Amino acid sequence: MRRILVTSALPYANGHIHLGHLVEYIQTDIWVRFQRLQGNRAIYVCADDTHGTAIMIRAASEGRTEEDLIAEMSKSHQEDFSGFDIEFDHYGSTNSEANKETCNEIWKSLNEAGMVIEKEIEQLYDTEKGLFLADRMVRGTCPFCKALDQPGDNCSKCGETYSPKDLIDPISKLSETVPETRTAKHLFVHIEKLHEFLDEWTQSGTLPPESSNYLKNYFLNEKLKDWDISRPSPYFGFEIPDSPGNYWYVWFDAPIGYIASTKEWCNRENENIDDWWKNDQTEIHHFIGKDIQYFHTLFWPAMLKTSPYSLPTKIHIHGFLTVDGEKMAKSKGTFIRAATYLKHLNPSALRYYYASRLSSKVEDIDLNLEDFANKVNADLVGKVINLASRTAKFVSDSGLSEKYPDDGGLFESAAKEGNKIAADYEAGNYSHAMRRILEIADKANPFVEQNAPWELRKDPEKSKELQDVCTIALNIFRQLVIYLSPVLPSLSKKTEELFGEPIQSWDQSLSPLTGIKLNKFKHMMNRVDPKNIESMTEESKEEATKELASTHVEAKSSNWNDSGSPLEEEPLSEEISFDDFMKPDLRVARIVEAKEVPEARKLIQLTLSLGGDERRNVFAGIKSAYEPEELVGRLVVMVANLAPRKMKFGISEGMVIASGPGGKEVYLVSPDEGALPGQRIH
RNA sequence: UGCGGGGUAGAGCAGUUCGGUAGCUCGUCAGGCUCAUAACCUGGAGGUCGUAGGUUCAAAUCCUACCCCCGCAUCCA
Numbered sequence: 059m060r061r062i063l064v065t066s067a068l069p070y071a072n073g074h075i076h077l078g079h080l081v082e083y084i085q086t087d088i089w090v091r092f093q094r095l096q097g098n099r100a101i102y103v104c105a106d107d108t109h110g111t112a113i114m115i116r117a118a119s120e121g122r123t124e125e126d127l128i129a130e131m132s133k134s135h136q137e138d139f140s141g142f143d144i145e146f147d148h149y150g151s152t153n154s155e156a157n158k159e160t161c162n163e164i165w166k167s168l169n170e171a172g173m174v175i176e177k178e179i180e181q182l183y184d185t186e187k188g189l190f191l192a193d194r195m196v197r198g199t200c201p202f203c204k205a206l207d208q209p210g211d212n213c214s215k216c217g218e219t220y221s222p223k224d225l226i227d228p229i230s231k232l233s234e235t236v237p238e239t240r241t242a243k244h245l246f247v248h249i250e251k252l253h254e255f256l257d258e259w260t261q262s263g264t265l266p267p268e269s270s271n272y273l274k275n276y277f278l279n280e281k282l283k284d285w286d287i288s289r290p291s292p293y294f295g296f297e298i299p300d301s302p303g304n305y306w307y308v309w310f311d312a313p314i315g316y317i318a319s320t321k322e323w324c325n326r327e328n329e330n331i332d333d334w335w336k337n338d339q340t341e342i343h344h345f346i347g348k349d350i351q352y353f354h355t356l357f358w359p360a361m362l363k364t365s366p367y368s369l370p371t372k373i374h375i376h377g378f379l380t381v382d383g384e385k386m387a388k389s390k391g392t393f394i395r396a397a398t399y400l401k402h403l404n405p406s407a408l409r410y411y412y413a414s415r416l417s418s419k420v421e422d423i424d425l426n427l428e429d430f431a432n433k434v435n436a437d438l439v440g441k442v443i444n445l446a447s448r449t450a451k452f453v454s455d456s457g458l459s460e461k462y463p464d465d466g467g468l469f470e471s472a473a474k475e476g477n478k479i480a481a482d483y484e485a486g487n488y489s490h491a492m493r494r495i496l497e498i499a500d501k502a503n504p505f506v507e508q509n510a511p512w513e514l515r516k517d518p519e520k521s522k523e524l525q526d527v528c529t530i531a532l533n534i535f536r537q538l539v540i541y542l543s544p545v546l547p548s549l550s551k552k553t554e555e556l557f558g559e560p561i562q563s564w565d566q567s568l569s570p571l572t573g574i575k576l577n578k579f580k581h582m583m584n585r586v587d588p589k590n591i592e593s594m595t596e597e598s599k600e601e602a603t604k605e606l607a608s609t610h611v612e613a614k615s616s617n618w619n620d621s622g623s624p625l626e627e628e629p630l631s632e633e634i635s636f637d638d639f640m641k642p643d644l645r646v647a648r649i650v651e652a653k654e655v656p657e658a659r660k661l662i663q664l665t666l667s668l669g670g671d672e673r674r675n676v677f678a679g680i681k682s683a684y685e686p687e688e689l690v691g692r693l694v695v696m697v698a699n700l701a702p703r704k705m706k707f708g709i710s711e712g713m714v715i716a717s718g719p720g721g722k723e724v725y726l727v728s729p730d731e732g733a734l735p736g737q738r739i740h
Numbered sequence: 741u742g743c744g745g746g747g748u749a750g751a752g753c754a755g756u757u758c759g760g761u762a763g764c765u766c767g768u769c770a771g772g773c774u775c776a777u778a779a780c781c782u783g784g785a786g787g788u789c790g791u792a793g794g795u796u797c798a799a800a801u802c803c804u805a806c807c808c809c810c811g812c813a814u815c816c817a
Contacts, residue, residue, distance in 0.1 A: 268743095268744060272812085275743055276812090378811090421746090422745090424752090428766090429751090429765090432752095432766055433765075435779095436766075437765085439777065440776095440777085440780075441779095441780090443776095447776050447779090448775045448780075449775075449776085451776090452775075503780060503781075504781060515775080583777090584777080585777065661816070661817080678817080679817035680817090713817085
């Protein structure tokens with residue numbers, strides 16, 4: 059019997075659980091249930107991730123304490139999880155005594171190993187709010203390209219990265235005041251010291267190969283940067299014991315929450331934490347998304363390495379969720395909260411669909427809503443459950459045959475298949491497992507067809523034969539449910555009720571049930587109705603609009619009913635004076651030539667005429683939306699006094715004006731009929 | 741340009757480890773059945789397996805080169 063500790067990443071207390079989160083928790087829950095079915099001892103712990111500036115600011119803006127906020131979110135998260143049959147042995151919080159204690163302990167080990175160093179860094183400080191500003195809390199003018207209103211870490215216009223203190227005219231997003239530069243002492247973990255260990259550990263098979271490669275080529279091929287682990291007061295988190303006024307950065311105490319949550323479980327269950335976190339016979343499995351692999355594959359092992367706790371046995375990394383092939387988008391109603399889903403659809407359907415898409419690879423999975431309904435209905439209702447619903451009532455009086463009849467090897471070959479299915483589950487290749495399981499169902503349905511129990515029923519002399527056929531179909535059904543039970547605990551429960559026999563072990567798939575009475579067959583699962591999918595996305599859209607209305611000053615009602623999402627995605631910039639407006643010199647220009655730039659992915663090279671002999675060479679990032687030929691001759695609006703900019707393919711002497719999010723959606727602005735090249739726009 | 745993933749029927753995908761009749765689901769066409777939640781069963785049409793070359797008796801699978809798509813990084817807007 060293996061002893062296995064399993065975790066999922068800790069969801070942040072600043073937001074609700076949505077379908078993207080659920081990929082991970084469903085994936086993990088399936089794995090845990092599978093391990094238990096195999097007879098292994100597996101416990102599943104998780105917790106809310108509660109610290110950081112975002113929580114602090116939100117609590118303040120809602121006029122309540124952080125504790126109040128995180129308590130409410132924890133309750134909401136747990137309700138969502140349980141609604142999807144995701145069962146934790148313990149669900150804790152990073153804001154707990156156990157976590158504080160464990161942080162201290164790990165901190166001590168890091169210090170003793172000489173891993174902690176102190177550096178002075180300059181940071182922007184909001185004098186009105188009295189706090190240091192995180193990069194994203196500042197906006198200002200880009201020091202490189204002079205673009206206005208850029209975030210504190212990198213410029214969305216020129217893409218340069220910089221430190222917020224380099225911004226020209228920085229403004230605090232919190233108070234709208236001008237922050238000042240102050241120096242502060244920060245503590246860093248010098249993980250370069252463990253470079254060699256990390257080189258080895260990341261290649262040791264603990265990670266999926268895609269991730270090992272990524273780390274090797276991207277982080278581990280140069281010196282590892284010191285990790286800034288402290289944040290100055292005020293900060294919602296734990297104060298660092300030997301550095302008053304400084305707090306641990308949320309990413310320090312978050313993974314430690316795995317240990318702390320286990321400790322709490324141990325206290326409750328009278329278990330010994332050392333058996334779980336300090337014993338090399340215990341396997342530790344983390345399930346995470348690819349967005350946080352950096353923390354779990356470099357910092358976390360480094361922290362553990364110097365501590366008395368065990369390193370993880372395996373890190374399972376999944377990709378992101380897309381809906382209908384695109385990123386989840388509030389405006390399209392595909393940003394779906396767990397709670398919203400549950401109002402309209404059956405959690406088992408989503409569990410099965412995710413299972414049928416998940417593999418051990420680090421790849422994004424797509425929730426194609428049409429395919430989702432199709433697959434769940436065809437596979438689960440039409441094939442698997444159908445086996446029982448079309449035969450159970452024929453044996454409601456007689457029960458199952460005393461002796462398992464000759465089925466031509468159906469049951470036995472399906473029992474043999476069990477090993478392969480189990481191997482697929484173990485490796486995280488759920489999609490393979492689902493495929494194999496459905497293949498069995500695909501053999502069983504023709505069997506029923508050929509033996510036509512509805513015909514046998516008509517002839518009293520064939521009652522034994524009828525009972526045999528149904529015994530076979532129902533046993534194969536039960537076998538399928540055993541294989542599916544990690545994915546579909548609720549189907550498993552209903553099957554237990556039908557047979558009056560609990561499903562507790564994988565090996566139950568090896569021997570058929572005989573000679574028992576069945577309970578009355580009840581519907582086991584409803585079909586997914588596309589109407590419910592639609593009402594779910596509709597409601598998600600409405601939620602998003604409401605949210606928008608409450609965060610933006612006023613949502614003007616209009617007859618045109620335009621969506622609010624473009625504004626949401628790119629909020630209005632700060633107010634400017636008339637003089638500011640007069641700075642950009644916008645001119646009508648005619649495109650006199652348009653050329654492909656073969657090596658460029660996004661650019662078209664334009665020659666613009668401002669009338670007379672005035673010509674400008676401009677590179678415009680509109681290749682994905684326009685063909686050069688269709689551009690020649692048309693009028694556009696250009697920024698004529700923009701400083702020339704050297705680009706990879708030449709010098710660009712201005713910009714043409716366009717709207718749209720990019721890609722195929724780029725819309726050049728044209729003047730109305732009659733405008734002349736060279737005219738200024740005022 | 742770098743790293744990773746991908747290109748197989750109208751759509752979505754499996755098969756590639758270890759070469760041997762190209763398969764599944766949906767859709768579509770024809771038929772069957774009426775036990776089952778408009779379900780299920782049988783059969784058909786639909787594929788130059790991204791391109792070119794190579795190895796081999798035999799290539800979707802192995803080798804070489806190239807093209808295209810997606811993500812991340814970079815460049816750029």
